[in-house]
Amino acid sequence: MHASEDQILIRDAAESFLGDVSSSAAVRAAMARPEGHDPEVWARIRSELGWCGLAIPEALGGLGLGAPELVLLLEQAGRHLLCAPFVSTVCLAANLLQQVADESAQARLLPLIADGRLQATAAMPATPDWASSAASLRAMRTASGWQLDGEIARIPDAGTAGLLLVLARVDGAAQPALFALDPSTHGLQLEALPTWDATRRFHRATFTAVALTTDARIDAPARSADGLKRAAALAQLYLAAEALGCAQQCLDLTVAYVATRQQFGRPVGSFQAVKHRCAEMMIRIESARSGVVGAAQLAATAADTTSLAMDCAMARVLTLDTQFYCAQEAIQLHGGVGFTWEYDPQLYFKRAQAGSHWFGTADALRAEISEALLS
Numbered sequence: 001m002h003a004s005e006d007q008i009l010i011r012d013a014a015e016s017f018l019g020d021v022s023s024s025a026a027v028r029a030a031m032a033r034p035e036g037h038d039p040e041v042w043a044r045i046r047s048e049l050g051w052c053g054l055a056i057p058e059a060l061g062g063l064g065l066g067a068p069e070l071v072l073l074l075e076q077a078g079r080h081l082l083c084a085p086f087v088s089t090v091c092l093a094a095n096l097l098q099q100v101a102d103e104s105a106q107a108r109l110l111p112l113i114a115d116g117r118l119q120a121t122a123a124m125p126a127t128p129d130w131a132s133s134a135a136s137l138r139a140m141r142t143a144s145g146w147q148l149d150g151e152i153a154r155i156p157d158a159g160t161a162g163l164l165l166v167l168a169r170v171d172g173a174a175q176p177a178l179f180a181l182d183p184s185t186h187g188l189q190l191e192a193l194p195t196w197d198a199t200r201r202f203h204r205a206t207f208t209a210v211a212l213t214t215d216a217r218i219d220a221p222a223r224s225a226d227g228l229k230r231a232a233a234l235a236q237l238y239l240a241a242e243a244l245g246c247a248q249q250c251l252d253l254t255v256a257y258v259a260t261r262q263q264f265g266r267p268v269g270s271f272q273a274v275k276h277r278c279a280e281m282m283i284r285i286e287s288a289r290s291g292v293v294g295a296a297q298l299a300a301t302a303a304d305t306t307s308l309a310m311d312c313a314m315a316r317v318l319t320l321d322t323q324f325y326c327a328q329e330a331i332q333l334h335g336g337v338g339f340t341w342e343y344d345p346q347l348y349f350k351r352a353q354a355g356s357h358w359f360g361t362a363d364a365l366r367a368e369i370s371e372a373l374l375s
Contacts, residue, residue, distance in 0.1 A: 003072075010054075010069050014076040017049065022080035024344050027199060030083035035160050036201035037083040045084060046116025052090055053114030056098070061111035067234065067299035071241035071292055078245025081199050081347060085119050085157035091238040092156070093120035093165050096130075097218075099231035100178050105218035109163065109180065120163035123152045124202075128313065128360035128368050130232040131167060134176035137207060139168035139217075146217060148179065148187075148210040158183060158190050158203035166205070167228075175228070178219035185210055197354035199347065230305045233312040236359050237295050240312070243319040243355055244285070244292050246348050250326035251281045253344055254333045261335070268333075277333060281326045288322040291315040310372055313365045320355070320362040327352040 003011070021041045022030075030037050045051050055070045056062025070090070077086060094113050097106055112118035123133035137150035148168055158164060164183045167176040183190060187210035190203040220227070255278055258269035268274055295311040330345040331338035339346045356362065 007069055007072055011072040014073045018076050018080040018082060022082050027081045027083055031198040042084045045086060052116055056094060056110050056114045060106060061114035067237060067296040071296045074238050074241035075245035078242035079249040083199050085160060088121035088157040089113060089119050091235055092122040095231050095234050096122050096165050100224055100227040101218045102220040118163055119161050121155055121157050121161040122165040123155050124358055126357050128365055130228050131176050134167035134169045137166060137168040139170050139177055145213040148207040150207055152205040154202050155205055156200055156202050159192060175224040177217050179212060179216050180218050181212060181216055197350045226305050229309055233309040234299060236316040237299060237312040239358055240292050240316040240319040243323040244288055246351055247285050247323045247326040250330040250348050251285060254278060254330045257334055277329055281329055284322040284325060288318040291318040313369050317362050317365045324352045
C-alpha cells in the first residue's frame with residue numbers, strides 16, 4: 001500500500017509524540033501509578049491530538065477516517081507500549097457503538113468519545129467471538145427496565161472509565177443485548193486483577209441485581225449478529241496493529257544492542273548467526289505488516305463481514321506469532337540482561353504473553369479460519 005500524505009503525517013506525528021511521552025522511563029512510571037497511566041498524557045491524546053475521534057464519522061463529531069489510519073497510529077502505540085485507555089475507549093467501546101448500537105445511542109455517546117469528554121470501555125473476551133462475554137451475565141426485564149446479574153471476567157481500564165458497555169444474554173433471544181451504564185451504578189462491583197503485563201489494567205465486574213432503565217439497552221437487534229462479528233474483526237485488526245509495533249520495537253532494540261555489545265573483541269552483531277536471527281525477525285515482521293495493511297484496506301471498503309473477519313483473523317494470527325517470536329528472540333539476543341527489569345525486552349515479552357489471550361489465541365483463530373474455509 002502506498003500511504004497518502006495524511007497517513008504519513010498521522011504516523012510520523014504519533015511516532016514523535018509517543019517517543020517523547022512514552023519512553024522507557026515514562027512507561028515504567030505509568031505502570032507504577034494507581035490508574036496505570038499518566039492522566040496528563042491521556043488528556044493530551046483526547047483533547048490536543050484528537051485521536052479518539054480518528055475513526056468516528058464526521059457527522060458524529062469525529063475526523064471521519066478509518067482503519068488504515070487507525071492501524072498506523074496503533075502500531076506506534078504498540079511500539080512505545082503506550083499506557084493509556086486508548087484501546088479500550090477507541091478499539092473496543094467506540095467500535096462496539098458504531099457496529100452494534102442504535103442511532104440514538106450513537107448520536108448521544110460517540111460525539112462525547114470523539115471530542116475526548118468520555119472515556120469508555122467494554123469486555124475483552126478470551127475467544128474470537130465477542131458475544132461469548134455475555135455467557136456469564138444475564139439480563140432480565142423488570143417493571144422499570146432491566147436487571148443484570150452475573151459477572152464479566154475481564155474489562156480493561158474499567159477503574160477509570162466513565163462508561164461501561166456490556167453484553168448480556170436475554171432469555172429467548174438469539175443474540176445478546178448491549179447495555180451502557182455508569183461503572184458506579186449500585187450493585188456493580190469492580191475488582192482490580194493482577195496482570196502479567198502491567199502496561200494494561202484489567203478489572204473483573206460483578207453484577208448483583210443491577211437495576212437499569214429501559215434506555216440503558218442500546219443495541220439495534222436487527223443488525224446485532226452481523227455487527228458483533230464485524231466489531232470483533234475490527235478489534236482483532238487493531239490489536240494486530242499494536243502487536244506489530246511491539247514486534248518492530250523488539251527488532252529495533254535488538255539491532256541497537258548487538259551493534260554495541262562486544263564479544264571476542266568485536267560487536268555481537270557482526271556474527272553471522274546473529275545476523276541471520278535478526279533477518280528472520282525482519283522477514284516475519286514485514287510479512288505480518290502486509291497482513292495488517294491488507295486487512296485494514298479491506299475494512300475501509302464495503303467488504304462483507306465474513307471476508308473482513310477472515311482477513312482480520314489471519315492478520316491477528318500472523319502478528320501473534322511474530323510478536324511472540326520477536327520478543328523471545330530479543331531476550332535471547334540480549335543475553336543474560338534480556339529479562340532484567342532495567343532492559344525493555346522483558347516488557348515486550350510480557351505484552352506478547354498477555355496479548356496472546358485477547359480475542360482468542362492463535363490456535364483458536366486458526367481453527368476459526370479453517371472452519372470458515374472448509375465450510
